[in-house]
């Protein structure tokens with residue numbers, strides 16, 4: 001099946017959007033699919049830093065807001081996204097990570113994608129149950145010395161509390177404390193569920209089983225993207 005193999009390597013020329021709760025592996029899957037197709041993996045955090053570094057007009061407007069730790073207004077975020085997706089390296093498609101976050105952003109993004117000839121996005125919704133996410137996130141321990149990540153349930157170190165690589169102390173990052181994880185999950189449901197409903201109603205959302213291991217999830221994502229891009 002030479003033609004199928006050739007098709008598998010063809011970038012989808014679409015916007016790929018990942019939605020899913022913290023701990024479902026969005027960032028990892030976004031990076032893997034971007035590498036597979038050789039398309040840019042775009043995060044709004046990187047875009048902000050790039051604009052601030054280049055001292056663009058958008059960067060000059062965003063900087064004081066970011067420094068105050070406030071949310072950058074949609075108008076500025078969308079300006080950055082539009083400027084970024086218009087660049088030649090996005091011609092064959094791109095992957096969005098951490099954007100859109102609100103319904104208003106999703107609607108505005110749809111208009112941008114149409115205007116720039118990308119058509120409808122492919123939205124990959126990583127689904128995993130709460131108990132599994134809690135275990136993944138609240139079980140996480142990080143080496144103070146080298147940053148290696150362990151999980152006391154799924155990937156324990158050989159010696160409890162010590163890094164296998166350098167013996168460094170393993171600590172729980174503030175973000176990974178169970179109480180904080182529960183809050184992050186609740187805030188995800190509040191903010192992101194409307195996006196899931198919106199994209200599902202538009203018929204562009206596909207559910208991905210986020211409970212499997214990274215490689216199995218990645219194979220599912222590739223198959224779904226190829227099916228969606230061919231339709």
Ligand SMILES: [Zn+2]
Nearest residue numbers: 143146163168
């Ligand atoms: Zn270490």
